[in-house]
Amino acid sequence: MSKSRTENAVKNVKTGFIVQLVNKLMAFVVRTVFIKCLNSDYLGVNGLFTNVLTILSFAELGIGTAIIFSMYKPVAENNQEKIKSYMYLYKKAYNIIGITVFILGLLVIPFMDIIIKDIPDIKESITLVYLLFLINTSSSYFFTYKKSIIIAHQKQSIINNIDSVFYIIKSIFEILFLIITKNFIVYLIIQIGGTIVENFYLSYIANKMYPYLKDNKIKKLSKEESKNIFSNVKSLVIYKFGGVIMNGTDNILISALINVSTVGIVSNYNLIITSIKSILSSALNGVTASIGNLNAIGKKEQKEKTYYDLTFVYYIVYSFCSIAFIILLNPFIKIWLGDSYVLNISISISLAISFFIDGMRQTGFIYRTTLGLFQKAQITPYIGATTNIILSIVLCKIFGLAGIFIATSIAQLVSYSWIDIHLVYKYEFKKSPKHFYKKYLIYFMTFTLELLITILICKFITVKNIIFDFFIKGIIVLIISNTINILIFKNSSEYKTIDNKFINPLFKKIKSLIK
Helix, strand or coil, X not given: CCHHHHHHHHHHHXXXXXXXXXXXXXXXXXXXXXXXXXXXXXXXXXXXXXXXXXXXXXXXXXXXXXXHHHHHHHHHCCCHHHHHHHHHHHHHHHHHHHHHHHHHXXXXXXXXXXXXXXXXXXXXXXXXXXXXXXXHHHHCCCCHHHHHHHHHCCCHHHHHHHHHHHHHHHHXXXXXXXXXXXXXXXXXXXXXXXXHXXXXXXXXXXXXXXXXHXXXXXXXXXXXXXXXXXXXXXXXXXXXXXXXXXXXXXXXXXXXXXXHHHHHHHHHHHHHHHHHHHHHHHHHHHHHHHHHHHHHHCCHXXXXXXXXXXXXXXXXXXXHHHHHHHHHHHHHHHHHCCHHHCCCHHHHHHHXXXXXXXXXXXXXXXXXXXXXXXXXXXXXXXXXXXXXXXXXXXXXXXXXXXXXXXXXXXXXXXXXXXXHHXXXXXXXXXXXXXXXXXHHHHHHHHHHHHHHHHHHHHHCCCCCCHHHHHHHHXXXXXXXXXXXXXXXXXXXXXXXXXXXXXXXXXXXXXHHHHC
């Protein structure tokens, strides 16, 4: 990366990590208060409707990604007229999307009895609760489109900071009103208010940073430009809708095949995993705009080198976290909520493996998206989605709850995990990805080795104090995972790059602070 790209990426990574860390700590506080004030069925309803509306939001899929991709070049060239044209198109599209999501959401109401196997133990009208979820989701599309220009300028850190402030304020209100009222409706109304106010503020900040956005004299995009965008959008909608079906149906399947209460208990595990994933995504995806800039103007050799380096970073981070989930997830739930909220270890294992596989495919996804290869992978998610739904039903009958998560892992392996890599190498690097697949296989084998050694060592650790036991095993995970990675990869070019750009500067900064 060039110096400016690297600086922007590092800044976005740092703020993304800190902001998400603060946000997720607040999420744990809110969840704890939520559980104390309401029952697990409320958690189940919360998780279920979030899944339903994730699927309904497929109308948005593709618009944002396609337009941000289109803006990388005019932003690099500071072509303000072109940027205004894209932003105007984005505004119109998002207004239509917000209305569309709301209408589609209303059409779901008659099918509630099919989605929910058992009537949840809540005092409020299930329809009213769903409507409030729907309003919150649909209202999120108005004004939020303006943050795309900030992202395209590689200034994700600004959005991260704003998100954090609003999230903390919203969380404080949620906690206070849950304690005072113990009312789920009030809790949902606070969420709606937070969404609307933040979107207004983001719009204000974008206008302040880029005053030319307020100029009403906007040139229409040429027919060819509009055609290219909508061609990309069409491909992305097809692609991402399949992805939503694959990744966004677990809670619906659990509700339909098991019950809503189980959705609530699983949601505690998912909160931990998605919190870590959000922190990592916000940090690591801080480089996405920089990769987009690199792919717009960089050399092919530099792009491929960065591809290898970024994949190594994802491997190091996701392998460590996945092993930590398998070893520490159940003890953490026990400390946090008690024995009644702990599930079989097979759940932790299946969720962690799915997490690892998902993390390892991110580099391919980032490159394919920022290279604009939208039309080449339309069938990928449908392979994954079909595999996931069929296997979820079959494996749920055999393995119970864990079967649903095992199905997701298998679906990812037979679709996303190799197709995005294949497309990037075929259409951008114009060579066989054979060498990269070999490295990919080495990463998976190393991860398996680390996991087996860690499990073996932790089996011999028996500490009566559960909190002390948790921290001892956490230290073991940290030491084993990083030691094996250093021993195996210390001479690789990827390790040397990361060491020079991130690890050494970090240690130098720590030393200077100590002095």
